[in-house]
Amino acid sequence: MRKLLFQSLFRQPLTEQAPRPDDAALAELAAMVGRTARRRLGRSLSIREVDAGSCNGCELEIHALSNPYYDVERFGIRFVASPRHADVLLVTGPVTKNMREALERTYRATPDPKWVVAAGDCARDGGCFAGSYAVVGGVSAVIPVDLHIPGCPPSPIAILRGLVSLLEAVDSGVAAR
């Protein structure tokens, strides 16, 4: 039984049916992120995710990037545990007042050069939580943001597209912070 499961996982993953077009597009996108990162950074891209007050919907889709359908790690996109190892901070949620300091500190702990990606409608301007006594607003109200990925939550493919456009901008010489 166990052998069978290992085989099904590692030999012919998931593809009883032919890969769907969106899967192919996805692999291409992820590969592009990996290549551009390598060209620009000379290595894989390290991302530190920070939930600055989200409803956790955005986290679910960021998680999905690591499932075997997307498996972004094989393309050189890694989610790292410490901001000290990160190139990119991927920030979700409206920034709550109770999370503001933690976000600032995480930003400061991230070495230069670094980029900040704000994922989700809340991260842009607070979304439907804007105006609350407990919410600062979007991520850019607290730290500088390089790219915003819309969606509530953005789908895994939208997140990958966002990373590609970030890296392309970086590649064409937009300075990192």
Added chain:
Amino acid sequence: MPRLIDLIRAGHRIERHHPWPRAVVDGDTWRTTAHAFADGGLSLLGLWGEPSRVHMAVLDERTSDIGVISLDCPDRQFPSVAAHHPPALRLERTLHDLFGLQAMGIPDSRPWLDHGRWQTRFPLGERLDASVDAAPYQFLSAEGDSLHQIAVGPVHAGIIEPGHFRFTASGETVVRLEQRLGYTHKGVEGLMAGSTIEQAARLAGRVSGDSTVAYGLAFAQAVEAAQRIAVPPRALLLRALMAELERLANHLGDIGAICNDASFALMQAHCAVLRESVLRAADAAFGHRLMRDLVVPGGVARDIAGDGADAIRAALDQIRRHFPALVELYDNTASLQDRTVSTGIVAPTLARQFAAGGYVGRASGRDHDARRKPGYLPYDGLRFEVPVLSDGDVNARVWIRIREVEQSLALAYQILIGLEAGPVQVPLHNAAEPCEGMALVEGFRGDILAWLRLNGDRIERCHLRDPSWFQWPLLEAAIEGNIVADFPLCNKSFNCSYSGQDL
């Protein structure tokens, strides 16, 4: 021992509160109720406030009656329930943070959601301006030889929500865990007050993203109860279909993630594939992977797509084909069982005391599922079982999820077969007089309570109580005496919501 119905009779009954009764009582009846929680005859389902009033939702364990007991407190003081019944403690600390309502005799009066950073105090009560004063929070002390503290969070190593855990350990063994939450507090109930029903429905669907269907449903049912609206049968079935897909996706994700934290990544990979197939089917059928903003007061926002039923059936078939092998793998992997069996035990008495819902309660002998008790449509016409175990360990919480995956699969198939043509939404009324409604809905994590008062097409006050309120404290109890290294595993087996309880 008083029955709920007697307590309600002792008070002044409020008209226009549906579907269960609400009564305004005096201080003595309020205190009697608090004592009855301690005796175990009644369970606390929720405790919330208004600027000079407190409410508690009560379940009578013997008769299964539900009701709301309210106490007017013009001087902003009320007798503490937590003084007799610990599950009320964090809720009473929150009542003070948000409304400035003081529970007299509360055993712990530290703030809970208020971290001193809002520039205001009592934001939902009589507001006071406040300077930002992040005075250090006083953690409980634990003293003894060779004890050390480990502080974790609010930003964690993984992709998870923020919260702070303070461990006191003796060597490797956890002597005490103290949680500090509130980091994701967004002031949802403040935003809802005065908003339209539509805006509030969107907010309700964003309280806890993994339970967006269940929250949407709880909110919608409360509005429909207040306005006494009957939802068309097709809409009821589509709602239940979405709710079971949400349960499937979350349970599959959890089973994989728990095994991953027990260092068995293979299971995670397989479960994640099945989870993804559910999300894709949901996207094909309803146009959104998490099915957000689809359950709305009056029905559902859109009908299932033409080929949606086929997409869902294909995902269900895939799970039905592959899941049994994964269950067998879980059952037969000694290294996994070694980690999950007898780890993080929640005693049945504690689960009962806290009226813990979902897999946390049902893994510790508490036979409660809101789809059955109080029950709501369309579940009375569907066949399903509610699995209950009594070991209360990580393993039992995994098995409850496994059994519930099987049940949700069966339910989803039944619903697809039963879907008949018809309307999927009815219009809301614009009632002239204020009315109140309430609902208890079974999300994947447990029962979500929604209570609201409508005034025309506006929300006057809405309260949403996440199941995590009564589960987080049990995690503190469950980890005691376990090794620090088992915390991630225990934590994952609870998978409590931060955003849902921080609100």
